[in-house]
Amino acid sequence: MKKTRREFLRTAGLVSALTLIGSETALASEGVVANPNAVGMLYDSTLCVGCKACVTSCKRVNDMDAAPAPFDNDRIWDAPSDLDWRTRNIIKLHKEEDGTFAYVKRQCMHCVKPACVSACPVAAMQHDERGIVVYDKNICIGCRYCQVACPFTIPKFEWPEALPKIVKCDLCKHTNLKQKGLPACCETCPTQAVIFGKRTDLLTEAKRRINLHPEKYENAVYGEKEIGGTNVLYLAPANIEFEDLGLPTLPEESFAAASEKVQHTIYKGFIAPVALYGFLALVALKNKNRLKDNHQADKHEEKEGE
Amino acid sequence: MSHHDEFSVHKEKIFTPAFFALLSLTLVGFYFIAVRFIYGIGAVANLSDGYPWGLWIVYDVATGTALACGGYAMAIIIYIMNNWHYHPLIRSAMLTSLFGYGLAGFSVMVDLGRYWNSYNFFIMDRWQTNSVMFEVALCVMLYNIVLAIEVSPAILERLVHSDRERFAKAKRFARWIYPKLDKVLIFFVVLGITLPSMHQSSLGSMLIIAGTKLSPIWHTWLLPLLFLINCIYIGYSMVIFEATLSSMAFKRPQETEQIAGLSKVIPWLTALWLGVRFIDLYTRGYLGEAFSGSFLSWMFIAEVTFICLGAHILMWPKFRTSPRMTFLAALMLALGGAWYRFNVYLIGYNPGDQWTYFPALPEFMITVGLISFEILGYVVLVKLFPFMPKVHDSSASSH
Numbered sequence: 001m002k003k004t005r006r007e008f009l010r011t012a013g014l015v016s017a018l019t020l021i022g023s024e025t026a027l028a029s030e031g032v033v034a035n036p037n038a039v040g041m042l043y044d045s046t047l048c049v050g051c052k053a054c055v056t057s058c059k060r061v062n063d064m065d066a067a068p069a070p071f072d073n074d075r076i077w078d079a080p081s082d083l084d085w086r087t088r089n090i091i092k093l094h095k096e097e098d099g100t101f102a103y104v105k106r107q108c109m110h111c112v113k114p115a116c117v118s119a120c121p122v123a124a125m126q127h128d129e130r131g132i133v134v135y136d137k138n139i140c141i142g143c144r145y146c147q148v149a150c151p152f153t154i155p156k157f158e159w160p161e162a163l164p165k166i167v168k169c170d171l172c173k174h175t176n177l178k179q180k181g182l183p184a185c186c187e188t189c190p191t192q193a194v195i196f197g198k199r200t201d202l203l204t205e206a207k208r209r210i211n212l213h214p215e216k217y218e219n220a221v222y223g224e225k226e227i228g229g230t231n232v233l234y235l236a237p238a239n240i241e242f243e244d245l246g247l248p249t250l251p252e253e254s255f256a257a258a259s260e261k262v263q264h265t266i267y268k269g270f271i272a273p274v275a276l277y278g279f280l281a282l283v284a285l286k287n288k289n290r291l292k293d294n295h296q297a298d299k300h301e302e303k304e305g306e
Numbered sequence: 307m308s309h310h311d312e313f314s315v316h317k318e319k320i321f322t323p324a325f326f327a328l329l330s331l332t333l334v335g336f337y338f339i340a341v342r343f344i345y346g347i348g349a350v351a352n353l354s355d356g357y358p359w360g361l362w363i364v365y366d367v368a369t370g371t372a373l374a375c376g377g378y379a380m381a382i383i384i385y386i387m388n389n390w391h392y393h394p395l396i397r398s399a400m401l402t403s404l405f406g407y408g409l410a411g412f413s414v415m416v417d418l419g420r421y422w423n424s425y426n427f428f429i430m431d432r433w434q435t436n437s438v439m440f441e442v443a444l445c446v447m448l449y450n451i452v453l454a455i456e457v458s459p460a461i462l463e464r465l466v467h468s469d470r471e472r473f474a475k476a477k478r479f480a481r482w483i484y485p486k487l488d489k490v491l492i493f494f495v496v497l498g499i500t501l502p503s504m505h506q507s508s509l510g511s512m513l514i515i516a517g518t519k520l521s522p523i524w525h526t527w528l529l530p531l532l533f534l535i536n537c538i539y540i541g542y543s544m545v546i547f548e549a550t551l552s553s554m555a556f557k558r559p560q561e562t563e564q565i566a567g568l569s570k571v572i573p574w575l576t577a578l579w580l581g582v583r584f585i586d587l588y589t590r591g592y593l594g595e596a597f598s599g600s601f602l603s604w605m606f607i608a609e610v611t612f613i614c615l616g617a618h619i620l621m622w623p624k625f626r627t628s629p630r631m632t633f634l635a636a637l638m639l640a641l642g643g644a645w646y647r648f649n650v651y652l653i654g655y656n657p658g659d660q661w662t663y664f665p666a667l668p669e670f671m672i673t674v675g676l677i678s679f680e681i682l683g684y685v686v687l688v689k690l691f692p693f694m695p696k697v698h699d700s701s702a703s704s705h
Contacts, residue, residue, distance in 0.1 A: 115517075144419065159354070266507075
């Protein structure tokens with residue numbers, strides 16, 4: 001037993017060293033990579049009048065069901081109170097104690113480093129060359145890990161369906177964006193509260209507005225850096241926190257990148273599992289052979305004893 | 307590695323009252339599973355967009371597989387730490403593991419929303435290797451196969467040593483394959499140690515991406531290490547639990563010696579786990595939060611207390627040889643260890659105040675039904691095939 005322990009420790013040390021070296025050199029940069037071609041939206045809460053035309057046009061373009069109010073059993077009227085499997089885009093109202101209020105548009109943030117894309121085991125969530133995060137129901141297995149991963153809890157699931165799918169904003173990639181060059185919400189908005197464009201341009205525009213009217217805005221662009229940045233950017237009215245609008249306070253660190261880093265450190269090139277297997281196999285075989293030798297020695301002794 | 311003299315069939319009646327009780331619960335569970343497939347997940351579960359994972363994933367998969375880590379833990383102590391003293395326990399441990407992991411796999415198939423697309427796991431083009439869940443899924447599937455192979459010698463042995471004429475073809479096949487399997491089994495045993503090391507730690511890694519939705523009391527990049535150590539001490543605890551229960555239920559002598567040995571190992575593992583846990587909390591600056599008196603801090607204290615209590619009991623030599631005390635300790639350790647996993651996956655997970663979750667009754671009955679099915683399968687198989695350690699007069703222990 002003593003010999004085995006020494007050998008065990010020696011081999012363990014060697015294998016660990018090899019694995020570390022192997023994984024160090026193989027560490028890819030899973031970090032957040034800026035995409036110069038990224039497109040997105042800029043939502044300026046100070047311009048939004050809460051008409052909800054964007055909610056209607058989104059449903060029309062994407063052929064979605066009405067989300068009835070609790071008293072409306074006939075489902076005559078689409079009155080969603082939150083995003084769900086029937087509602088990809090919604091306007092919410094935030095009221096402060098002193099009577100001031102602000103609207104906020106909620107939909108998929110099309111993150112620069114989307115957690116849903118990182119989490120999906122079968123690549124049903126993908127982001128394309130323009131940074132648009134799209135869902136493919138033909139691949140999706142419905143595991144709902146994307147829901148766990150998204151810091152904004154955006155992907156919604158068709159809970160009442162026997163054959164459910166995930167639902168979320170896809171920037172009208174296959175519909176309005178393809179046919180008319182911009183998402184339906186941006187096309188419809190009467191006050192241009194939400195506009196479409198390249199992320200770099202939108203960020204510049206957002207900062208321009210803050211500089212031009214610093215008394216009108218919170219001095220920050222939400223989505224510039226949060227969890228590595230999002231392609232949908234937000235401007236809030238002065239003295240109203242983004243958190244009050246329902247936009248969660250998030251660190252600059254991307255958790256998707258962190259998760260990938262941990263996974264790659266352990267498994268890159270599959271070196272560690274193979275090394276572990278090899279090491280364990282050597283030890284187990286040696287132990288098994290020693291056991292066989294002991295058994296044969298015992299039998300031998302028994303025979304001699306007779 | 308023929309172990310004809312080491313294991314025996316537990317020759318008792320199969321159709322006992324317990325059998326029928328378990329069968330009833332199983333049938334209720336399967337009824338609700340049918341409802342799930344006909345009417346959708348929303349018809350049986352209280353899951354929501356805020357809480358997409360509930361009892362089935364948190365218990366059946368994340369916790370249940372840890373409770374099924376007996377086979378893994380025993381394989382390490384026998385084949386790697388070279389302690390063949392424990393070998394009599396290996397088959398029943400492997401069978402428990404097979405059913406535990408089978409339960410997890412079955413639960414996943416019930417939980418998946420678009421289950422008909424699950425063949426995508428076998429198409430390399432679709433492999434999204436950055437996903438922690440991808441690795442867990444493949445690893446668990448493979449491990450289920452390995453467990454089936456590891457359990458097969460017991461099944462084959464009954465066919466091999468049978469004198470009767472029935473099932474002649476099967477017996478001929480069994481006699482042909484048994485010696486071949488015997489030669490290569492060790493390679494599957496080693497795979498059965500490698501694979502759980504991978505997916506049990508990754509079950510922890512899975513929640514790293516949840517980020518700020520998981521309370522900082524639990525969210526750490528050390529989740530994989532904590533989940534790995536956790537599954538090993540839970541594994542040994544479950545071996546003690548299952549061995550004690552089997553001896554009682556089947557009126558066989560307790561495996562006091564082996565249990566005492568395992569009891570000696572466990573406190574070292576829990577000490578390591580607690581060390582990592584506390585040092586991690588301290589370096590991240592959340593030790594204060596963990597003892598702040600909030601609801602979550604009480605959940606933390608619960609998980610740690612049960613683990614400490616269980617380990618503490620096993621530190622006394624007198625208690626290590628007492629079936630009652632070791633059983634109690636094993637129960638506490640399994641409870642504390644499971645509480646930890648529940649904390650990470652569910653209790654410490656907060657998607658926002660507009661969502662709450664508590665399992666619905668049909669949801670709960672599906673889990674109960676699957677667990678009953680698991681126990682039923684175990685009890686029937688140990689009565690048909692040589693899984694239980696053979697009762698030798700020399701090692702019979704007094705209570």
